[in-house]
C-alpha cells in the first residue's frame with residue numbers, strides 16, 4: 488500500500504486527497520493520491536503558495552486552466568504611477584479611485600473623482616455607482632429635496648459619460664521577485680520530492696534530504712538547490728517541466744524544475760548517489776493544454792556541481808526567459824498579424840520554389856512532411872504567428888496544404904517530363920507514322936498515347952499524365968500549332984532523304 492512520504496502512514500488512494508506535484512495554483516496538472524496523507528497535504532500547502540506568490544504575475548498573464556479555484560489578480564502600475572489591479576482575464580481597474588470633496592468659497596461643493604478601467608470592465612459600473620453615492624450623501628447633508636437629488640444624480644450620469652477619456656495604447660508596468668518569502672527553495676524541494684515519490688522510487692536514497700526538508704532546514708536546502716538556467720528547456724511555448732535523474736557514474740540524484748520556463752532551478756536530492764541510473768521526465772504545454780514528450784537528457788558531471796550551486800547572478804538569464812514568456816502575449820494589431828501572415832506565405836512559397844529546383848520528392852507523404860517542417864519553422868520565426876496556439880497554427884498549416892498541394896509541387900517536374908518526351912514522340916511520328924501529321928487531332932492523340940505508353944521513372948508523374956489528360960493535350964496542341972511549319976519541313980526533308 489502507498490504511504491505518506493512525510494509520516495509514513497498508509498494511504499487509501501480512494502479516500503486520499505490528490506496532491507498536485509506542480510501546484511494547482513500555477514496550472515499544475517500532474518497529481519497523485521499515493522504520496523501524501525491529507526494532513527500533510529494541507530500542512531505543506533503553504534509551500535505551494537510560496538511558489539504561486541512568486542509567479543503571480545505570470546499566472547495572471549497566462550491565466551492557465553486549473554483543477555480548482557481562480558487565478559490571481561495582480562497589481563501593476565501605469566506610467567503615471569497609479570496602481571492598477573489586473574485580473575487574469577486581462578481586465579484592469581484602478582486600485583483606489585481618486586476622490587476629493589471640497590467646499591468652495593462661494594459655498595458650493597466640488598466633487599472630483601478619477602479612476603481607470605479597461606474597456607468593458609465591470610469597474611465602470613462600480614465607479615459610477617460610487618460617484619453617485621458620494622453625490623447623494625453630499626446632497627443629503629446639504630438638505631436637498633429628493634426631487635433635487637434625483638436631478639443631481641441624472642447630471643452625474645451625463646457628466647460621467649462625457650468625461651471618459653480613452654487611451655488606445657495603455658502601458659502597464661509589472662514587477663516580480665523570486666524568493667520573496669525566503670522559502671522558495673523549500674517549495675521547489677517539495678516539488679522534487681513529490682515527483683520522486685510519484686515515480687515510486689525508494690526512500691533510501693533521499694533519506695537525508697527528506698529529513699532536512701521535514702525540519703524545514705532552509706540553510707541545508709539552500710546549499711543543495713539553486714536557480715538553473717541551462718538551455719535544456721523548450722522555448723516554443725510555455726511549459727512546466729520536471730527532469731528527475733539518478734546518475735550512478737557521477738554519484739548524483741537531482742531534479743531539474745522549470746515553471747513557466749521562467750523560474751528554472753535544480754534540487755540535488757543526493758550528492759552521493761549509489762542507486763541505479765534512471766531518468767523521469769514530465770513536460771506540460773500550458774498554452775496548448777497538453778503533456779508533451781521531452782526528449783532531452785541533460786547530464787551534470789560531478790565537477791560541475793559546486794559551480795552550479797555557487798552561482799548567484801541570474802539577472803540576464805531571468806530577463807531572457809521572461810522575454811520568451813512575454814513574446815507569447817504581444818499579439819500585435821490586426822494590421823501586424825495580416826502583414827506577418829503575408830510574410831509567412833511568401834517565405835513558404837519561396838522555400839517550395841527552392842525545393843522544386845532540387846531532386847524530385849517522389850513520395851507524397853515525404854513531401855507533406857517536408858511542407859509541415861517548412862511551415863513550422865516559419866511560424867516559429869514569425870513574431871505574431873508564433874504566439875498562436877498549436878491548434879491555430881495547425882489551421883494555418885492546413886490552409887497552406889490546400890494551396891501548396893503535391894500536384895502543385897510536381898508541376899515543373901511534369902513540364903520537364905513532357906518536354907523531354909514531346910521531341911521523341913514527334914520524331915516517332917515523322918519516321919514511322921507520317922500520316923498523323925496531316926490531322927492535328929490525330930497528331931495530338933498520337934503524342935499523348937506515346938506519353939502514356941513510354942512512362943517516366945516517377946510514378947507520381949505517370950499518374951499526373953493520366954489524370955491531367957485534357958491539360959496535357961492542350962499543351963501538346965499549342966506546341967504543334969507553334970511549330971507546325973518546322974515539323975512539316977523536317978517531315979518533308981526526312982521523306983526526301985529516304
Ligand SMILES: [Zn+2]
Pocket residue numbers: 491492493494495496523524525526527
Ligand atoms: Zn502524512
